[in-house]
Amino acid sequence: MTRVTAALEIAIAVAVLTATTIAQTTSTSQPPETPAMTTASRFPPGPGRDALFKVCKECHGPESVLGQLKTRDEWSKTLDEMAANGATGTDEEWNSILDYLDKHYSLILVNTAPAKDLALKLDVPAEIADEIVRARTEKGTFTSIDELKRVPGLDGAKLDARKDRLIF
Numbered sequence: 001m002t003r004v005t006a007a008l009e010i011a012i013a014v015a016v017l018t019a020t021t022i023a024q025t026t027s028t029s030q031p032p033e034t035p036a037m038t039t040a041s042r043f044p045p046g047p048g049r050d051a052l053f054k055v056c057k058e059c060h061g062p063e064s065v066l067g068q069l070k071t072r073d074e075w076s077k078t079l080d081e082m083a084a085n086g087a088t089g090t091d092e093e094w095n096s097i098l099d100y101l102d103k104h105y106s107l108i109l110v111n112t113a114p115a116k117d118l119a120l121k122l123d124v125p126a127e128i129a130d131e132i133v134r135a136r137t138e139k140g141t142f143t144s145i146d147e148l149k150r151v152p153g154l155d156g157a158k159l160d161a162r163k164d165r166l167i168f
C-alpha cells in the first residue's frame, strides 16, 4: 500500500465517522416537529398573532388565512362571517386579529394607499411612507417594483419580501 492510498483511506474513514456523528447528533438533538411548531413558524410574530391562534383554532385553524390576500375591508368582512360561523373572541381580540391580517396578509395599493397604510404594511418609518406619497404625487404613479425601489431610503429587501402583495 502506498502512502498516498493510506492517507486517502484515513481521510475516507474520518469523513465517514464525522458523517455518522453528525447524523447521530442531529437525530438525537432535534425532537420531531409537532404540528404546533410548524404552524407557529409560518406566521410572523407580532401583536394579534396570539389572538389569531386562539380565536381561529377551532373549525379549520389559523392556516386558512395563509395564501390569502385581501384588503382590510375584505378581511373585516371575513371576520364578520367567522363570527357568524360561531367564532368567539373579545372586541380587543377581533381588533388585533384585523390589524394583524391587514399588516401581513393584505394587498398593498402602492398608488392609492394613504401614507399611514404604507408605513404599516411595508414596515417603514412614516418619513419614508411620506416620501412614497410625495414621489407618486409629483412624478405620477409607480408602475413597477423597480420604480418604487428608487424612492430614497426605501429598503429594497422589504419590497422584495412583499412583492406578491404590491398592486400598482
Ligand code: HEC
Residues within 6 Å of the ligand: 052, 055, 056, 057, 058, 059, 060, 064, 065, 068, 078, 079, 081, 082, 085, 086, 087, 088, 097
Ligand atoms: C366556528 C368555526 C370557525 C371558526 C372559529 C373560524 N372559522 Fe373561518 N371558516 C369557517 C367555515 C365553516 C368556513 C368555510 C365557509 C365560509 O367561508 O364561511 C371558514 C372559512 C374561512 C376562510 C376561507 C374563506 C374566506 O372567506 O376567505 C378564511 C380565510 C377563514 N375562515 C378565516 C378565519 C379566521 C381568520 C378565523 C379566526 C378569527 C376563523 N376563520 C375562525 C368556520 C370557522
